[in-house]
Amino acid sequence: MTHAHTAADIGDSPQSRSLFYRKVCGLPTFVDPTTGRIMMSAGSTGAVMMPADLAQRVKIELHRRNVGPCPIIGHPRAGTWSYLIRADMEPIGDPAVVAQLWRAHVAVVRDGDIALPSPEPGHQLARTWVVAATTPFRPSGTTLLACVRELLDAAKPRNHGPY
Template identity: 60%
Template structure:
């Protein structure tokens, strides 16, 4: 047994992004009153994953897709989402930043839009 816990994306999806951007997105969502926010941290990769409703539609604008790609924002609509193990993780691969305490998941579209807004305030690389 590896202790690895995964869930299949579908009704629940995920939006993964670098921790620095994720802090700003969480603050923006807090201001909007979107809570609770189930968030998984990936300390070694300096990434956070927001667990969201699977309501994100594909982005049609190639420039926007490229901007999100360059910012390391990843949308998970299909496949497996890795969750933190309830057992102690000596390697700190995944941990709860904000545990899933209810069935509520924020809209994936809203989380992605907040990420876009936060990125709009940054100079392009």
């Protein structure tokens, strides 16, 4: 019988949780010495941030397609979720797609640092796990963005012309 590991299995400090994220989940994390936050350098793993209501619909659709479970970070104060993804997508070159995502407040994080949930008091208010990272699995960024776009397209009002 296998045991599903959790961050609590190896202690619950920023350092131990960062170690868990690195060793068990394959995330390139570190603890910022100034803030004590657990950070992840984007690169092969990125993030797609969007409003929570859209993100919930994406979560349901990905589940329906048997993709997941996908690690999702919630930002309660901002009302957004960030999906951790495999950064396998090409830069978006189509201005119409860029505009569609921008209007829907969808942002793709390809480089820089991404803050992860931390066990430190006060940090839980900034970031929480909607679906915790417990394995190295991350969905394809290409698949996730295609799902987002399909949901946005389906929600567009259709112009049926004059009645």
